[in-house]
Amino acid sequence: MTHLFVKIFAVLSILFWQTKPISPGLKPLLIIWDIGQGLWVTIVTDRACHHFDIGGEKWPPPVQHWCRSRDNDLFISHGDEDHIKFVPWAVRHLPRFCLVAGPLDEISARKKQNLSLARPCSAESARDAGIREITTLPTHVSEHDHNLLSRVYVFDSPEGAVLLPGDSIVEGEALWLKQLRAEYHIRILVLGHHGSRTSTGEALLRHLPDLSIAIASARKAKYGHPHAEVVRRLLDHHISVLTTEDYGHIAIRL
């Protein structure tokens, strides 16, 4: 009998622990991790860590500090190694880690194997968390344009939304910017393609009147990101430009 009570207590404890808010009333925290060239963004809410891409050159950042007691889910923009490299690590170290959306571009068998380590999770949890996907696919993509298949996300928040274009390029921006509804009030942009000159076109910036901060996750010596032309364009629009290389991990309370 005692044994049964211990079992029931254990089950109730697990249920309670999994459903209670960890920090009730906590405003979401946006973290752009300094992982060198690559991308790993985490939005920390009461109950969950929502990760947008999970790659880079440096060994995983101190993400466990925020995420070891929360649910963890992952939205991948596309299949480049610098966006997916740490999936096997996350499966081992982040609780209840699951994959909401995988890459739309063709990836190698080894990458498929690594991604298959993460169990799929339901899209409902993402919608509940204020995450919207605005990916718009072109009718035709050549094998050299796989960045046109990059998924694009908006994290909506009353204080201002965050735009996460992955490695989307200007031709892609022309497709999905029509979905940037006026009510999103995008305030923060994690620069597409790490601030490459092939992204963040003038047309996109004209659709983001509330944008005040742009962040490049990159290491200058690798590919020259963020590109001087993009930085110039942003400054012309009075948008501050931060880089993980200069500031380290960047955390913004939304």
Ligand SMILES: [Zn+2]
């Ligand atoms: Zn990239």
